[in-house]
Amino acid sequence: METRSFSVKVGGNAYPLTIGRHLEGELRKRVAMHPRHRIAVITDSRVGELWGPHIIWALRGLSHEPALLRFPAGERHKTGETVSALYDKLQKRRFGRDTLIMAFGGGVVGDIAGFVAATYQRGVPFIQVPTTLLAMVDSSVGGKVGYDMNNVKNLIGAFNQPRAVIVDLNFLSTLPKRQVLNGLFEAIKMSFIRQRRSLELARKLNLVNPLKTSDVLQEIVWRAVRLKAGVVQRDEKEQHERKILNFGHTVGHSIESLSGYRKPHGFCVALGMLVEARISERLGILSSNDADLLEKYLAAFGIHRSELRKYSIADILAATRSDKKTLGGQPHYILLNSIGGVRVDGGRYAHPVSDAVVKTALSSLRQ
Numbered sequence: 028m029e030t031r032s033f034s035v036k037v038g039g040n041a042y043p044l045t046i047g048r049h050l051e052g053e054l055r056k057r058v059a060m061h062p063r064h065r066i067a068v069i070t071d072s073r074v075g076e077l078w079g080p081h082i083i084w085a086l087r088g089l090s091h092e093p094a095l096l097r098f099p100a101g102e103r104h105k106t107g108e109t110v111s112a113l114y115d116k117l118q119k120r121r122f123g124r125d126t127l128i129m130a131f132g133g134g135v136v137g138d139i140a141g142f143v144a145a146t147y148q149r150g151v152p153f154i155q156v157p158t159t160l161l162a163m164v165d166s167s168v169g170g171k172v173g174y175d176m177n178n179v180k181n182l183i184g185a186f187n188q189p190r191a192v193i194v195d196l197n198f199l200s201t202l203p204k205r206q207v208l209n210g211l212f213e214a215i216k217m218s219f220i221r222q223r224r225s226l227e228l229a230r231k232l233n234l235v236n237p238l239k240t241s242d243v244l245q246e247i248v249w250r251a252v253r254l255k256a257g258v259v260q261r262d263e264k265e266q267h268e269r270k271i272l273n274f275g276h277t278v279g280h281s282i283e284s285l286s287g288y289r290k291p292h293g294f295c296v297a298l299g300m301l302v303e304a305r306i307s308e309r310l311g312i313l314s315s316n317d318a319d320l321l322e323k324y325l326a327a328f329g330i331h332r333s334e335l336r337k338y339s340i341a342d343i344l345a346a347t348r349s350d351k352k353t354l355g356g357q358p359h360y361i362l363l364n365s366i367g368g369v370r371v372d373g374g375r376y377a378h379p380v381s382d383a384v385v386k387t388a389l390s391s392l393r394q
């Protein structure tokens with residue numbers, strides 16, 4: 028496989044994003060560009076156990092010995108307590124303004140480590156080294172960092188762009204199938220909003236051992252990050268176009284919080300996409316053919332409408348009010364005109380939808 032890379036240009040700066048296998052050389056090169064910095068590799072307990080020795084080996088012989096700082100794995104630990112514990116570890120080890128943080132893990136690690144980098148000593152540089160498919164196709168690009176509070180997703184956060192994103196697909200060799208699917212749903216989301224022709228690609232991925240179909244894997248990641256980077260370049264702070272990346276997320280985030288963060292993010296977004304496509308259909312925007320096709324497509328990956336029965340309609344509606352797209356108390360949704368096309372209305376990408384319409388869509392799906 029050939030290594031592929033491009034430059035993400037955001038807010039007057041640019042950073043390289045590289046996708047390939049065996050990227051230890053690239054990693055060392057990017058770190059060596061900060062010769063006076065001490066490296067703090069932030070990871071979670073699981074990635075630390077599986078890949079901690081490898082990353083320390085990959086960074087051997089650089090000017091400073093890297094420190095590996097871990098926190099317990101899982102969305103339940105994407106909290107202010109975890110952030111404080113990391114500040115504490117950095118301070119106790121006398122990390123100063125000459126710190127380079129490496130976010131080494133899935134989306135939770137990227138969001139937490141990126142936030143620590145945004146705030147420790149008023150901000151230190153950081154590099155993203157994603158290890159889940161979800162982090163590779165989505166969360167490591169775009170600079171959104173933060174954590175959950177009071178059961179609200181990403182309530183506290185910042186925009187903080189990394190200095191580099193290094194996507195070494197080899198890390199996926201230990202990723203369980205459920206987590207492969209979890210990431211694939213965010214890639215499929217990109218197809219639903221903009222890249223209908225990429226839908227075929229996801230079907231060709233070996234879900235148990237994605238590296239067996241490594242060219243397909245690289246192409247899926249490549250298309251997703253190209254799309255995301257393009258959107259972020261045009262609208263870093265999510266004032267307009269970037270909102271489209273939230274398709275499936277108004278209901279998805281509600282389900283995620285109602286599940287007590289036990290259901291993985293991508294699965295919640297997949298259920299959210301199912302509901303939000305049906306909302307689009309109810310509003311007469313999306314054809315029934317396309318709504319059916321979307322449902323059938325997700326069903327082939329194990330997402331079924333019957334799962335929605337686990338959550339009460341009232342609870343879902345109540346939880347949508349905490350969504351960040353809510354304006355004047357009215358939840359907003361990304362709607363589809365077609366598979367591959369989002370609704371844009373007078374320059375607006377997120378649209379208010381009445382509870383009555385959401386309720387009808389949910390009721391019919393729960394039957």
Ligand SMILES: NC(=O)c1ccc[n+]([C@@H]2O[C@H](COP(=O)([O-])OP(=O)(O)OC[C@H]3O[C@@H](n4cnc5c(N)ncnc54)[C@H](O)[C@@H]3O)[C@@H](O)[C@H]2O)c1
Binds near residue numbers: 133138161165166167
């Ligand atoms: N910042 C953004 O733009 C953005 C976008 C999408 C999602 N997110 C966030 O990303 C998070 C979800 O990310 P995630 O799905 O990667 O979750 P995660 O980081 O919790 O990773 C899932 C699990 O996989 C384990 N893991 C990681 N790499 C592994 C590997 N190579 N082998 C085996 N196990 C591995 C982790 O330890 C964890 O237990 C959510 O918090 C979501 O809000 C952020």
